[in-house]
Amino acid sequence: MKRIGVVAAVVLAAMGLMAAGRSVDTAGRAKIYGIAYVKVKVTDLEKSKAFYGGVMGLEASQTRNGNSVQASYAVNDAQNVELATTAAGTAGSYVAVVGLATDDVNQMRSYLTAKGVAANEIFTWPDGTKYFETQDPEGNKIVFVQQKWETSGGGAKAIGRKLLHAGFVVKDWKAENRFYEDDGLDWYEIQVPDGDNWIEYMLNIPANADHKELGVQNHFSLGVASADAAAKTLRERGLKDFDGPEVGRDGKNSLDAYDPDWTRVEVMEFVPSGKVCCMEYGGKHPTP
Numbered sequence: 080m081k082r083i084g085v086v087a088a089v090v091l092a093a094m095g096l097m098a099a100g101r102s103v104d105t106a107g108r109a110k111i112y113g114i115a116y117v118k119v120k121v122t123d124l125e126k127s128k129a130f131y132g133g134v135m136g137l138e139a140s141q142t143r144n145g146n147s148v149q150a151s152y153a154v155n156d157a158q159n160v161e162l163a164t165t166a167a168g169t170a171g172s173y174v175a176v177v178g179l180a181t182d183d184v185n186q187m188r189s190y191l192t193a194k195g196v197a198a199n200e201i202f203t204w205p206d207g208t209k210y211f212e213t214q215d216p217e218g219n220k221i222v223f224v225q226q227k228w229e230t231s232g233g234g235a236k237a238i239g240r241k242l243l244h245a246g247f248v249v250k251d252w253k254a255e256n257r258f259y260e261d262d263g264l265d266w267y268e269i270q271v272p273d274g275d276n277w278i279e280y281m282l283n284i285p286a287n288a289d290h291k292e293l294g295v296q297n298h299f300s301l302g303v304a305s306a307d308a309a310a311k312t313l314r315e316r317g318l319k320d321f322d323g324p325e326v327g328r329d330g331k332n333s334l335d336a337y338d339p340d341w342t343r344v345e346v347m348e349f350v351p352s353g354k355v356c357c358m359e360y361g362g363k364h365p366t367p
Contacts, residue, residue, distance in 0.1 A: 109187040111179055112228035113276035114242050116151075116159040117299045118176035119342050122167045124149055126339040131160055134318050134336070135301070135344065136236035143204040154301065156232035158242040170290075172297040173342045176220045177245045177278065179271070184209045184225040219247050228274070238309050239301030239346060243365050246279030247297045250286065275365040294341030302349050302365055306332040309346045326353040 121127035128150055131137050137152035140159055150162040163175055181187045188198050188211050198213040209225045233240030270277040281296040288296070303309045306324035313321060313336060323334035330351030336344045350364045 107186070107193075108190045108272075109181045109183040110273040111181055111187075111223075111271045112157075113180055113230070113271050113274035114158060114177060114245055114299075115180040115224045115226060116161055116176075116178040117174060117242065117245050118148065118161040118163055118178070119299075119338070120165040120169065120173040120175050120340065121162045121338070122165060122169070122340055124162065124164050127162050130338045131162065134313065134316050135238045136234060136312075136316075138234035138237070141206070143206050143208055145205070154233060154237065154242045155230045155240050157226065157228050157230045160242070160299070172219070172247055172293060173340055174245060174247055174297040174299065176222055177247075178210075178222040178224050180226050180228050181223050182225065182228075184211055184223055187211075187223050217247075217249055237301075238312060239303045241302035241349075241365060241367065242276070243300040243302045243347060243349075244277045244279055245299040246281050248284045248288075248293065249280040249282055250284070275363050291341050294337065295335075295343050298335075298343035298345055300333075300345040300347050302367065303346055304348065304367055306334050306346055306348050310334050313346075328355075330355040 119127075128139075131150075131152045132139055135152075137154060137160060140151045140153035142148045142151045142161070147163055148161045149164050152160045152162075154160060157180065161176075165173075184201055188201060191198050191213060196213055198211050201209055201211045203209050210222055212220060212222050214220050230241060284292070284296055310321070310324050313334075318336060321334055321336040324332050325334075326332050330353045331348050332352050333345055333347035336346060338344065349367060
């Protein structure tokens, strides 16, 4: 079953996300606009550049942290996909970091630490951008970045010019949140409090899931006006193997493409074109 809404889960609850029927004290919290970037591990930088820059059509952009990022691609003026090399056979999620945009990292960090969430000190990238790191109870790294939030722009050849969501595997949902105990969820979406991006929790994934399965589950999404048109463009650019387009249980038409390391890039329409199977959307839909 897929549900759309907001849910409490330690770090995310402290950030101002809440479960249906619950309230969270967000006084003093800085704004959280959306996903500033997704950092993806890659084993072959040139092949990955060809996928993200060529097939997906994203424009190369300046890397803000050259010590850990080897290439960066702009989705729009505020959102990026970053590539970080790793050794072949590296285990675990290849979605290494989800960066969230805030208007004030000092206020955001103070707010989180007051809620008992561990966070490192505030650092500055060479371009002057301030940021700090934390992680969720599963160890997924979340970075808060202080930046302006203007999601216009994007390259003319980009398959999508909005980064809509990122998803990662959650192994022990009950330990994080007893609210959905024995509810039979497969995944759950949580929307940022001051925007229309969201994070997906991918649930009930086997502990022995192989690299390909983890690549399917740990993913991110680009928004498009038409998934069918995107599919045509991808075929014209030489990508023959991808799933869809098809209307999912969330009512949105989408397709799934895979980078050379099997990280899934979901190309999704902004609004539902079909019936939502399980629960109506509780938040606003993203826009082109």
